[in-house]
Amino acid sequence: MSGITVYQDKCTGCALCEKACPFDAITMVDKKPVIDLDKCSLCSSCVEACRKFGAIEIIRTTTQTPDIEKYKGVWVLALQRKGVVQSVTYELLGKARELADKLKVSVSCVLLGHNIKDKAQDLIYRGADKVYVVDDPKLEHLLEEPYARIVSNLIRKHRPEIVLCPATSIGRSVISRVAVQLRVGLTADCTGLDVNTDERYLLQTRPAFGGSIMATILSKHHRPQLATVRHKVMKEAAVDPNRKGEIEVVEFDKSFFISRTKVLKVVDEVTSTVNIAEANVIVSGGRAMGGAANFKLLEDLAKVLNGAVGASRAAVDEGWIPYSHQVGQTGKTVCPKLYIACGISGQIQHLVGMQSSDTIIAINRDPSAPIFKVANYGIVGDVFEIVPLLTKRFQEIL
């Protein structure tokens, strides 16, 4: 029977497990741990804490992919939009190359679309050893059903051990379908990926509970291991025009392209502000901005610095600024050259969206605000006083 077991005879009543439990699921009753299974997420923190005594064990009787050792290689799902490969693909290629080198295997890409054959070479320059291209007018738009069907088929045939997919709106829905079709594990929005080279499994780190904690997720017994990664989380792979690789155009019969959904129209909305995901400078505001009107101060500063305005979830939830400006776990991930956080306390949900920025400046009244922990520079003070002074000073020197 799988589950968590406490061996009373081995337990010394030291209560280390109670302290280690991040979910508050363990209570000591008569010097023995009692586990509240509704709170327990079987995260193994207590097992780790009790390693010396071995009084807690988590048993996982799970199914396993047959011939698991035959799964080799790291794949990247290359997503295109309007015939252009999305740059997040190149970021995943950088990570895929690193993982593949550790595992001593090759990197392959799957590129689906219409009139995209000529894009395959770019993927090789960026680190792919092989590119599977499926080119068909029915793949012009990203549709879940044909995309998932084809990707699942290629995976079954070639058996990669790891598949990375961009965490874009369409990437997530395609790969979720693939995971169900193959009955394998999928981990969303990984911010860290590494491999255990002995047992060849992927260590997938991602934020949970709105970013207040990080969790490392395994899918030890199933292949391939699927993971999605957001734009701007990994470093883009460099171009090496001397790299060589193989391009294979794969044909599928008509039944693979059947779709019960169709795209009637694609509309790009041009916003008046700079897209924060692409901006070099971002001036962001949080709860302490106090109201929509005060974001004008941030706009002024952003204008001087030729940047964009961002916001924390708190400010967006208050309705002070549209969701498209939100930075963080449930908003956008950004990595500008300069990020100025104004009146943002720095909950982890926000930090995961901006902590890879080159330089971070924090302005906050509370010197113990967590934002100062990730900031390269900070000013302890009132945003309403500091921001206008900053704008003025930059105006003088720029």
Added chain:
Amino acid sequence: MNIIVCIKQVPDTSEVRIDPSTNNLVRDGVKSIINPFDMYAIEEGLRLKEKFGGKVMVLSMGPPQAEAALREAVSLGCDEAVLVSDRAFAGSDTLATSYTLSKAIEKIKDYDMIICGKQAIDGDTAQVGPGIAATLDIPQINYVRKIEEIKDGAITAERATEEGYEVVQSSLPCLLTVVKEINNPRLPSLKGKMKAKSVVIQTWNATDIAAEESRIGFKGSPTWVLNIFTPQAKHEGKIFEGEAQQAVDQLVESIKGLVH
């Protein structure tokens, strides 16, 4: 039109705090709420019912106390509620959850549309909605921000993308996941509150939904959590304190090489 809305009861993550002395998640006193994104799914289901007739069935998987979330959904106007609950579901990842909810939906059988919130705020995976569609092998439209039209067994809707939106058409039955922009959820009515008190929440266990043992809970979950930690601060920066003008001057002096 019969609609199934899938909801999840979650801890209000905006209230979850880290205890600085133990680095643990403090969940005591944190309210359980209907996942905020699911409120838009409920509202959209109710609006479709008001327009086309039929009923809205609300479905959740969770511990017995998730019944409260279902009662709240009924107070908003949902007609019936089903809770799928069993110890055997413990340890479910998104694959096992998608399977379990799909089995419950197969038991409900009669539906034209399934609506889910785009993601739950505790896990933020956005995988269960598409996972249900894949398990049931029905089409899906994700991140729906507006339903344009439903007629002749097809739905036309706008799905939000990173760059704007796409107008997508799908045959019915299909699954939608919805985003915040789609509507403004209503408040419960007095009549609804009365009904929520008296409504019988159907509770189904693993046997009731004919779930295969190897596909639920732990056993059916390829992924699991190896460990959990609090993110560490990367570096300590230079903090300017004291008089505002002086601090600003010092800061600008330090970073002026970065801006141009």
